Amino acid sequence: MVKFSAEEGKNRTGKRRCLPSSSCPLSDSGEEDGDAGDAGEADAATTGDWESSEHSSGGGNGSFDGGKESVTVTIDLDVLECPICYEIMDPPIFQCQNGHITCSSCCAKMNRCHSCLLPLGPTRCLALEKVVESIKVPCPYAGNGCGEIVGYAQRDAHKAACSHAPCHCPIAGCAFTGSVPQLARHFRSLHAHCGSSLPYNRSLKLSLDDREPFHVLVGADGILFLLLNNSSAPVGNAVSMVCIGPSSLKGRFSYQLKAKSGESCVQFESAVAAVRRRDQPLLPPDFLLLPLGFCGDQGRLSLDVSVWAKVP
Ligand SMILES: [Zn+2]
Numbered sequence: 282m283v284k285f286s287a288e289e290g291k292n293r294t295g296k297r298r299c300l301p302s303s304s305c306p307l308s309d310s311g312e313e314d315g316d317a318g319d320a321g322e323a324d325a326a327t328t329g330d331w332e333s334s335e336h337s338s339g340g341g342n343g344s345f346d347g348g349k350e351s352v353t354v355t356i357d358l359d360v361l362e363c364p365i366c367y368e369i370m371d372p373p374i375f376q377c378q379n380g381h382i383t384c385s386s387c388c389a390k391m392n393r394c395h396s397c398l399l400p401l402g403p404t405r406c407l408a409l410e411k412v413v414e415s416i417k418v419p420c421p422y423a424g425n426g427c428g429e430i431v432g433y434a435q436r437d438a439h440k441a442a443c444s445h446a447p448c449h450c451p452i453a454g455c456a457f458t459g460s461v462p463q464l465a466r467h468f469r470s471l472h473a474h475c476g477s478s479l480p481y482n483r484s485l486k487l488s489l490d491d492r493e494p495f496h497v498l499v500g501a502d503g504i505l506f507l508l509l510n511n512s513s514a515p516v517g518n519a520v521s522m523v524c525i526g527p528s529s530l531k532g533r534f535s536y537q538l539k540a541k542s543g544e545s546c547v548q549f550e551s552a553v554a555a556v557r558r559r560d561q562p563l564l565p566p567d568f569l570l571l572p573l574g575f576c577g578d579q580g581r582l583s584l585d586v587s588v589w590a591k592v593p
């Protein structure tokens with residue numbers, strides 16, 4: 282079995298990268314020290330993450346794993362990218378009669394090869410599929426405590442769902458990033474006065490300034506929830522809720538918002554979306570529209586908020 286110490290973005294950075302193992306012939310200094318410590322995503326991008334960490338266990342540049350010989354090689358990741366959409370090719374990978382390859386998504390959209398214009402048929406490039414499937418890389422958040430080794434083609438999915446991925450403190454002017462537990466500790470020690478405690482599975486009465494863009498609620502387990510309040514709508518306020526964390530938190534929580542004004546009542550229920558940062562562009566498309574009449578005389582919104590936590 283051949284393992285790869287993948288060389289990420291050689292053409293983009295002009296720099297060869299390799300694991301910091303003394304056994305690796307390309308490891309020429311301590312500069313590429315893979316110990317990311319508490320490094321967040323930005324650091325992970327500069328410390329050679331997504332490279333195989335297994336090759337250092339063998340002598341020289343090879344080892345045996347389960348009776349199979351493995352060697353460490355470097356690879357230009359461009360060869361794993363679809364030449365049309367530049368996404369990493371996940372099997373099935375297709376090829377024309379001349380061997381030009383394309384990802385399954387682009388193949389489905391094209392009748393002819395982008396390079397030689399021969400018909401693009403159902404011929405698979407099994408050799409490259411095997412190469413892609415054989416590449417295993419550590420999570421880029423290994424420095425934050427993640428011990429997962431994942432298939433190269435699955436790395437982005439894991440990265441999005443990894444519970445060790447850095448999340449951003451929602452408080453304006455604070456640059457802290459950390460995993461969900463780290464963010465919980467940070468918020469408790471520095472910003473406890475900026476949020477409200479959120480008991481799960483029961484109703485909480487909140488009174489908000491109708492111009493306050495968000496209000497932080499702290500779950501019993503330390504997870505931060507943001508009650509987002511968009512007051513720019515001409516007919517009222519759009520209110521929704523997200524939690525701060527990896528995409529794996531999506532579906533873990535659902536919420537209900539209820540507001541009353543005289544004899545009228547509006548109510549809204551939805552799943553809590555997960556975001557890594559407050560200003561993440563992918564905010565939930567659904568929200569409760571609180572008509573202008575629901576805003577009190579003092580410019581305050583009164584809401585009953587309930588969050589239900591599903592048992593993981
Ligand atoms: Zn493609």
Ligand SMILES: [Zn+2]
Pocket residue numbers: 377378379380381394395396397398399
């Ligand atoms: Zn071709």
Ligand SMILES: [Zn+2]
Pocket residue numbers: 420421422423427428429439440443444445
């Ligand atoms: Zn991870």
Ligand SMILES: [Zn+2]
Pocket residue numbers: 450451452455456457467468471472
């Ligand atoms: Zn902070």
